[in-house]
Amino acid sequence: MRVDVTGKEFDVVVVGGGVGGVAAVRKLASAGFSVALVEDRLVGGECHYFACNPSKTLIRPIEVFNLAKAVPGVREASSGERPDVAAVFAKRDAIVEHLSDEDRTASLRQAGVAVFHGFGRLSGERRVRVAYAPGDTTEAVLTARHAVVVATGTRPNVPAIPGLAQARPWTNRDLTTMTHVPPRALVVGGGPVGVEFATILSGLGSAVTLLVRGNALLPNFEPEARELVARSLRSKGVTIHFETELSAVARPVPGGPVTATFHRQAIEVDEIVLAAGRRTNTDNIGLETVGLPGGIVSVNDHLQSVGLTGGWLYALGDTTGRARLSHISTYHGRLVAEIIAARAAGRELCDNELAARDAGSLAQVIFTEPQVARAGRTESQARAEGFAVRTRTARYPDAVSHLALYRDGFDGWAKLVINAETNTLLGATFVGPEFSELVQAATLAIVAKIPVSLLRHAVAPQPTVNQVWDPLLAEESELAPLMKNGAQNVQENAQANRVVYQSR
Numbered sequence: 001m002r003v004d005v006t007g008k009e010f011d012v013v014v015v016g017g018g019v020g021g022v023a024a025v026r027k028l029a030s031a032g033f034s035v036a037l038v039e040d041r042l043v044g045g046e047c048h049y050f051a052c053n054p055s056k057t058l059i060r061p062i063e064v065f066n067l068a069k070a071v072p073g074v075r076e077a078s079s080g081e082r083p084d085v086a087a088v089f090a091k092r093d094a095i096v097e098h099l100s101d102e103d104r105t106a107s108l109r110q111a112g113v114a115v116f117h118g119f120g121r122l123s124g125e126r127r128v129r130v131a132y133a134p135g136d137t138t139e140a141v142l143t144a145r146h147a148v149v150v151a152t153g154t155r156p157n158v159p160a161i162p163g164l165a166q167a168r169p170w171t172n173r174d175l176t177t178m179t180h181v182p183p184r185a186l187v188v189g190g191g192p193v194g195v196e197f198a199t200i201l202s203g204l205g206s207a208v209t210l211l212v213r214g215n216a217l218l219p220n221f222e223p224e225a226r227e228l229v230a231r232s233l234r235s236k237g238v239t240i241h242f243e244t245e246l247s248a249v250a251r252p253v254p255g256g257p258v259t260a261t262f263h264r265q266a267i268e269v270d271e272i273v274l275a276a277g278r279r280t281n282t283d284n285i286g287l288e289t290v291g292l293p294g295g296i297v298s299v300n301d302h303l304q305s306v307g308l309t310g311g312w313l314y315a316l317g318d319t320t321g322r323a324r325l326s327h328i329s330t331y332h333g334r335l336v337a338e339i340i341a342a343r344a345a346g347r348e349l350c351d352n353e354l355a356a357r358d359a360g361s362l363a364q365v366i367f368t369e370p371q372v373a374r375a376g377r378t379e380s381q382a383r384a385e386g387f388a389v390r391t392r393t394a395r396y397p398d399a400v401s402h403l404a405l406y407r408d409g410f411d412g413w414a415k416l417v418i419n420a421e422t423n424t425l426l427g428a429t430f431v432g433p434e435f436s437e438l439v440q441a442a443t444l445a446i447v448a449k450i451p452v453s454l455l456r457h458a459v460a461p462q463p464t465v466n467q468v469w470d471p472l473l474a475e476e477s478e479l480a481p482l483m484k485n486g487a488q489n490v491q492e493n494a495q496a497n498r499v500v501y502q503s504r
Helices: 019-030 045-050 052-069 085-095 102-110 172-176 192-203 223-235 326-344 379-384 401-405 435-448 465-473 480-503
Strands: 008-015 035-039 113-117 119-122 127-131 139-150 154-156 184-188 207-211 239-241 246-250 258-262 265-269 271-274 278-280 313-315 363-366 371-376 389-396 412-419 424-432
Touching (some): 019 035, 019 045, 019 102, 019 113, 035 119, 045 052, 045 326, 052 085, 052 172, 102 113, 139 326, 172 192, 184 265, 192 207, 192 223, 192 363, 223 371, 223 412, 223 424, 258 271, 313 326, 379 389, 379 412, 389 465, 401 465, 412 435, 424 435, 424 465, 435 465
Parallel strands (some): 008 035, 035 113, 184 207
Antiparallel strands (some): 127 139, 246 258, 363 371, 371 424, 389 412
16 A cells, blocks of 8 residues: 655655656765655656667667678678567667666665656645556655756657557657567658668668658758768668658558558558657646746756746756757756755856756767767858858768778768867767767867867877778868968969079
């Protein structure tokens, strides 16, 4: 029988047990705060069970298998047309802990965190009401002495298309936990999730059709990166339809084939997979009880809710709309713990003290083949924000010939976006095999505002993928203006000498 803990007080109450919420409660508990974590699903969140971790576990065998087929001496010893699907699923199940959060919950409780498995809803200032399972009339009312943190994340968007909901389409939760590979799949959405889903399904043997509402994949990425990914997907048999949207869906027999209609044509597939955006999980968490509208929770750089007096309500990660990336949620979670601790100690924080610095330096990797790694701004974004911009680009292995040793058919591209006034990095994009490992160096350079003329002294060892940086930085120099002037003086002197010689 559940015990009613109405009136229970904690220093901090965190609503939402994804990676950001868990990072926050762990750090607060280790600092001696009494902390409650409220989560109505699996503690660990979408990233661990249904998104980042399982999807990358499914993609990794495809990458390695295709690499083996592209390396002489290895492909001759390899057999089969694709990875062993049963073994791939078994590894995925281990990574997601067979969809159990028992160990994670036990670890948090051992660390001193009070975990409430229920639905948390604000019911006034510093107060959260927790409803347990349907049919259980017992509730807990938790009061926070210092702060409430909202970290409720997002859920898949299901577009209002005739017949779609009734056809039971797959979302990320179904794709990442699938127990069979559909022979034919229609993926809806050309963003990061859509192209990764197409990569997974085609790599495991599905005939994939990809519907893209816009005229290119991966909006908000560099055009060259979009084209390289599109070309690669097509080479793997993926059919891509641009400027196309679903208009109707029919599945007469539950579990049977699905007929999807778009752009005046219809195709039959075994599953429709949605990658059509996310919805913020704040529509029923009681924001109105404290005078806030629904939707995302707008925050300042201290992650405090904007438009609410007292500074007691915080939000992080997806809930803020700043970035829907799990690593940013984790960063926010750790940072918000430090901010709450500082303010609980009576410190008044200045604008730049313990402030989120994710704007303009976000890093993201798209795990397609080739991988797309990006930090900071694209060229078009930088120009739209008013920066004076110059760029450096390179194609590989043309610019670094030894990269061809990694695999046959090595194909890569990179671009630096540089602030022409400060000579610092605004953004970087890398497209190529294993290029995800390059992005952290770019992120460090952006955050630290390191002049690119200084970056050229960070010499990459030979032969490594890190030498992708070399041709991008080779022309950078502290003496570039002097060298330019010097060359001009040499030319002028040479011209003068020729005139004198001729006159003699």
